[in-house]
Amino acid sequence: MDRDSARETVDSFHRGRFHLVQPLGRGHRAGMDAMLLAALVPDTDRPVVKVADLGAGAGAAGMAVAVRVPSAQVLLVERAPEMATFARRSIALAQNAAFADRLDVLEADVALTGRARIAAGLPSDVFDHVVMNPPFNNGADRKTPDALKAQAHAMDDGLFDAWIRTAGAILRPCGQLSLIARPESIGEILTACGRRFGGLEITPLLPRAGENAVRILVTGIKQSRARLTLRAPLVMHKEGSHAFVKEIDDLNNGRTFHARR
Template sequence: MTGPAATETVDAFHRGLFHVVQPKGRGHRSGMDAMLLAALVADDRPIMVADLGAGAGAAGLAVASRLPAADVTLFERSAEMAAYARRSTLLPENAHIAGRVSVIEADVTLKAKARNDAGLIDESFHHVIMNPPFNDAGDRKTPDALKAEAHAMTEDLFESWLRTAGAIMIPGGQLSLIARPESIAEIIDACGRRFGGVEVTAIHPRQGENAVRILVTAIKGSRARLSFRAPLIMHEEGTHKFSPFVDDLNNGRAAYSRR
């Protein structure tokens, strides 16, 4: 599966604690974004977690790997990527978490009865995580159709995805997402009256460099104010080495708890 003619790879995450089957040379391949997203779930209780637009399942599997009391449902619209996620759960290396992870092929932008019929059941989850497509329409388009489907942003993307998150989450549940910094206005607008207590953390490659991602969490039904947290700096000065805390987040040794 990893030879020169391979069409897929089996990639280790959390220093080999779990593995993910992913397409090779096409489609969206998960990496650090997925691991940072998973780190936003800091909850040792028995919890139900929904990963919207899960792709091959890296973020949801990372949550299940780090939190032994978490049951995770991976929701993915693409039949091909959902198949990769199912195969990931069947890997022998993932036997210790497979019983707590399920995959549902569904469009997360569905509404009302259609959404419930697809398995996105109202008020069922304590946590909803998402790494939504965030490439702007003006960005250079990839010729890879599978990757384009995972990366292309629609005009009402955050509104439609957060509408579903709010519907399937229990009152007081936590929304967690990773996005580009330029999406912050759309995200806050989409939170509307659904979510409050929005916390935003900018991720910078190095000191003095512009942010490349934001981590956002919010609580369903909260009326707490928006807050911006201290930034996360990924790399130590003058090197490509990750800072100790970011390395811990990336490898499942720590969670990024809300304040």
């Protein structure tokens, strides 16, 4: 085994329906968060659905959407050159050949604005869906010595506003924003959505019944004026067990999606 291959893995998702090349022992490794984020994009019978995965990493969430939604054309947007390379290599895997032509990688900073954003390859008012899993650790927390992981996990002040501003710019009117975050970020998310997104639906994700939420799933519609809905929580595990309940297992493996109400 050569040095490079020893520092990466090829991982299976959706029970083998797609595979991902990921760094080993460094950088961000995708898991359940990415699968639940992908599950916020609904199935559709439209001939073409344009999706942007902002901060895509190796491309897990965007690929999960492409596998489940046959009409999805997905742009994986990633700032870190090394992670963008992992995304390109993931697309090129033979196991992903069936949908690879519906995926592209754009190496760009999600926080770009105006003409710089457009010049980087993110035009205004073109996407039907934007998904994002922003860095979730406070920038003041103890940082990992792994610079690649720090980029993916530590947020700067104003990050939610910058990312959600970009989502609002590139989505078409009535397009859907979907994101997964920690519960403590809810105030920043609501502020950033402001008048850009309405009809917000927030679903808490609980490890087990009666426990506090560890994540929130958020969707919103560009330019909607509908009111916020706090949905019933999703419970991940059965009581006294690490096994997923059926609904979560289905979402995690691309058998269904978390429909808006």
